[in-house]
Amino acid sequence: MKVVFALITAVAAFTAYYVYSPVPSTVSEPWKLMLVDATLRCAQDLSDLAHYFGLGHRLRILHFMTTLDKNDPVSSGNLKVTDTVFDGVEVRVFEPTSEPHGELKRSIVFVHGGGWVLASARARSYGSLCQKVSEDVNAVVVSIEYRFVPDVHFPTQLNDVLTATKYFLRPEVLQKYSVDPDRIAISGDSAGGNMAAAACQQLTEDPNQTIKLKLQALIYPVLQILDFNTPSYQQNTDMLIVPRLRMIKYWLDYLNVSLAFAYSMQVNNHTSLDSGETVALRERLNWNTLLPVSFKKNYKPVVQSIGNPSLVQKFPALLDTRVSPLIAPKETLQLLPKTYILTCEHDILRDDGIMYVKRLQEAGIDVTHDHYDDGFHGCVIFATWPTYSSVGARARDGYIKWLKENL
Ligand SMILES: *[C@@H]1O[C@H](CO)[C@@H](O)[C@H](O)[C@H]1NC(C)=O
Numbered sequence: 157m158k159v160v161f162a163l164i165t166a167v168a169a170f171t172a173y174y175v176y177s178p179v180p181s182t183v184s185e186p187w188k189l190m191l192v193d194a195t196l197r198c199a200q201d202l203s204d205l206a207h208y209f210g211l212g213h214r215l216r217i218l219h220f221m222t223t224l225d226k227n228d229p230v231s232s233g234n235l236k237v238t239d240t241v242f243d244g245v246e247v248r249v250f251e252p253t254s255e256p257h258g259e260l261k262r263s264i265v266f267v268h269g270g271g272w273v274l275a276s277a278r279a280r281s282y283g284s285l286c287q288k289v290s291e292d293v294n295a296v297v298v299s300i301e302y303r304f305v306p307d308v309h310f311p312t313q314l315n316d317v318l319t320a321t322k323y324f325l326r327p328e329v330l331q332k333y334s335v336d337p338d339r340i341a342i343s344g345d346s347a348g349g350n351m352a353a354a355a356c357q358q359l360t361e362d363p364n365q366t367i368k369l370k371l372q373a374l375i376y377p378v379l380q381i382l383d384f385n386t387p388s389y390q391q392n393t394d395m396l397i398v399p400r401l402r403m404i405k406y407w408l409d410y411l412n413v414s415l416a417f418a419y420s421m422q423v424n425n426h427t428s429l430d431s432g433e434t435v436a437l438r439e440r441l442n443w444n445t446l447l448p449v450s451f452k453k454n455y456k457p458v459v460q461s462i463g464n465p466s467l468v469q470k471f472p473a474l475l476d477t478r479v480s481p482l483i484a485p486k487e488t489l490q491l492l493p494k495t496y497i498l499t500c501e502h503d504i505l506r507d508d509g510i511m512y513v514k515r516l517q518e519a520g521i522d523v524t525h526d527h528y529d530d531g532f533h534g535c536v537i538f539a540t541w542p543t544y545s546s547v548g549a550r551a552r553d554g555y556i557k558w559l560k561e562n563l
Pocket residue numbers: 362363364
């Protein structure tokens with residue numbers, strides 16, 4: 157009896173501490189969201205604890221725990237799945253086998269998300285997404301297994317993505333996979349959307365790159381590090397899955413900067429008015445002009461007059477467009493291919509995506525923007541059992557539909 161009582165108390169305490177969190181009533185299936193978030197927070201706390209006891213680096217342990225669902229490639233009747241290496245970078249390739257022999261296929265280079273540290277191209281979550289995309293679009297999907305923090309930091313992850321993509325875009329490689337060189341897209345979600353957007357800018361501007369990307373498709377991408385007080389950051393500061401402080405810490409780990417700066421960056425002290433370099437870039441992420449009124453709501457910009465300008469001098473990556481594709485000049489944006497951007501209401505990164513939609517449109521790019529009012533960050537990979545969410549399935553299907561119609 158005592159044991160049962162102790163057990164119930166323990167479960168109740170776990171539930172109260174980890175699982176129950178206030179969630180807006182407009183979010184799709186709040187209980188599932190709480191459970192996914194509880195699992196993630198539990199993994200974070202356990203890896204911090206293990207780090208504290210000297211069992212390994214907290215990020216390596218976290219990476220390990222979030223990739224327990226890794227599996228070997230499994231081919232099926234109409235899909236061949238293989239792990240291979242593109243110019244030194246590991247990739248998982250999904251090839252539909254239904255097409256009559258010799259006919260050229262469409263293709264998507266996919267960069268998975270996870271704050272540059274979590275998840276994997278070999279994980280079941282991203283595997284099911286890539287498999288579904290490959291089957292439904294009847295396209296070859298190349299999912300890049302870039303290296304992770306803390307083994308490598310910016311720009312190594314992005315360079316892995318660029319190296320693998322450039323290798324794939326070689327005529328002889330495309331021929332090997334029976335891919336039509338005129339029908340290739342780059343895509344990614346979250347931190348993967350950040351690298352897909354940055355890689356797309358780099359490849360479009362590269363004069364040596366003769367085979368060009370036809371499309372880019374970005375799923376709730378991370379696009380800037382200069383303003384952590386956009387309306388969506390203010391509205392979702394403590395939102396599940398990716399609250400603001402956790403996002404800032406993912407950024408700092410990616411850039412190999414001390415986490416001690418997170419609090420200063422939360423109040424935009426890294427882009428205060430006394431930090432001259434960032435003032436010039438402000439118009440490119442000025443949400444007062446870039447966001448529609450319906451997203452600005454009643455939020456006020458957070459602009460410090462005196463902050464911590466030494467941060468930008470110490471970490472010049474803060475001003476790098478490969479870190480923040482949103483701040484690229486118009487001349488770069490003008491060259492980009494047709495674009496799809498998916499955003500979710502319950503997501504700190506909503507406005508990163510919406511501002512990019514606006515800046516691309518101003519540069520004359522054809523952009524499709526799908527916004528999900530009941531969506532949350534990460535929902536697209538929660539579209540299969542056991543973490544099925546209806547908004548995730550809708551968002552995934554909308555993304556696939558756009559690819560089918562435009563690629
Ligand atoms: C293009 O190729 C040339 C010759 O291989 C090289 O010198 C140059 O750096 C390349 N340019 C870019 C932007 O990679």
